[in-house]
Amino acid sequence: VxxxxxxxxxxxxxxxxxxxxxxxxxxxxxxxxxxxxxxxxxxxxxxxxxxxxxxxxxxxxxxxxxxxxxxxxxxxxxxxxxxxxxxxxxxxxxxxxxxxxxxxxxxxxxxxxxxxxxxxxxxxxxxxxxxxxxxxxxxxxxxxxxxxxxxxxxxxxxxxxxxxxxxxxxxxxxxPAHPKFYASLDRGAIALKLGVDQSRFTALIMTGAFGIGPIEKIVESLAGKMQLLVVCGRNRGLYSRLSSANLKGVKVYPLVENVEELMSVSDAILTKAGGLSITESLIKGLPMIFFSNIPGLETANARVISGCGAGFIADAISDIKRAILSLESDRSLYEKTRLNINKIKHxxxxxxxxxxxxxxx
Known part of the structure; x- marks a missing residue:
């Protein structure tokens, strides 16, 4: 083969x-x-x-x-x-x-x-x-x-x-996603290992290896309102600025090899609508908020997933903030989104x- x-x-x-x-x-x-x-x-x-x-x-x-x-x-x-x-x-x-x-x-x-x-x-x-x-x-x-x-x-x-x-x-x-994404992980043990507060709603922010998009503005708008795990990828400038800002409840990472662990301790993800990013998020049961999508293929992906009720498209910072805060505060919306994820994930x-x-x- x-x-x-x-x-x-x-x-x-x-x-x-x-x-x-x-x-x-x-x-x-x-x-x-x-x-x-x-x-x-x-x-x-x-x-x-x-x-x-x-x-x-x-x-x-x-x-x-x-x-x-x-x-x-x-x-x-x-x-x-x-x-x-x-x-x-x-x-x-x-x-x-x-x-x-x-x-x-x-x-x-x-x-x-x-x-x-x-x-x-x-x-x-x-x-x-x-x-x-x-x-x-x-x-x-x-x-x-x-x-x-x-x-x-x-x-x-x-x-x-x-x-x-x-x-x-x-x-x-x-x-197909890497086998490690299908493995069932102990959220408590992983949270303890990573220093993540399990009692707080946690949003994972990542847009691929290059850290594309208005991530700083998103972090600034949400810091203090929930726990944020921010993956900057190879964007060293972004990593340096966010790390030095020392924002409350914000954990900042460079390019990582343990995305499956970060997903396992998160409640939702803010990401671009790449095929593999969606697949990994679905496997982990994470409601998705899509931003900074590549015109064409990723915007089309986002439309399909949002049409299935498993994610949300939010282009403006205010829309992103509103979407993630809605998931955090409205338990019925959150559970409905998770249910829709279960309907389409493999x-x-x-x-x-x-x-x-x-x-x-």
């Missing part, structure tokens, strides 16, 4: 590595390996895809949104599929050489390249499993080369069916996906 991602955003890689870790530790009969398809493309293409994406979402989000909308019109365009195939020739040679039975993709670039490869080589018996790592469907994921789609939720499954995909090809298993994704792969092998 070859698991293939692309480093355009962190979620595709995290989902691939989560599945790789689980299979290697629990399913030794399945030989599995995760790779980045961009490592098998020319340097200019790799830079354009990965660094270009980061530049656009951080510096020119309006342009990114335009490109995102245009991409709906160009989905499954054979010219672009051929470009993906040509630029990923080292990856195609790897497939030919190793003769993998199953390829699992967590990025649509993989689907595009393999679709041309399979069309050119109809005799090969390669099964492509596509894990759609968002809570909204972009048609770029759809390809005749895909043997099965793994969806995040029923909404994405329904959208695939509307676009003509055979329901038998769709498995609503959820997006807690057995890795088990079901691995069993499905075993049945195919």
């Amino acid at each position: 070859l698991i293939v991602y692309a480093t355009a955003g962190a979620g595709h890689k995290k989902a691939a590595q989560a599945l790789e870790s689980y299979l290697q530790n629990t399913r030794p009969e399945l030989s599995s390996k995760a790779i980045d398809i961009l490592d098998y493309t020319p340097k200019f293409f790799r830079a354009l895809y990965s660094e270009g994406y980061t530049f656009l979402i951080s510096r020119l989000p309006w342009l990114w949104f335009i490109l995102y909308r245009v991409s709906y019109l160009l989905s499954n365009n054979p010219i672009f599929a051929c470009i993906d195939y040509i630029t990923s020739q080292p990856f195609i040679r790897l497939l030919k050489r190793e003769k993998y039975d199953i390829v699992i993709s967590t990025h649509f670039l993989v689907n595009s390249a393999i679709s041309v490869y399979k069309n050119k080589n109809p005799e090969i018996n390669l099964r492509l499993i596509s894990i759609i790592t968002d809570y909204n469907l972009h048609p770029i994921w759809i390809s005749e080369a895909v043997s099965a789609y793994i969806t995040s939720c029923g909404y994405v499954k329904d959208e695939l069916i509307k676009r003509g995909v055979d329901e038998a090809k769709i498995k609503d298993f959820g997006i 807690i057995d994704t890795l088990d079901r996906l691995s069993e499905f792969l075993l049945a195919l092998s």
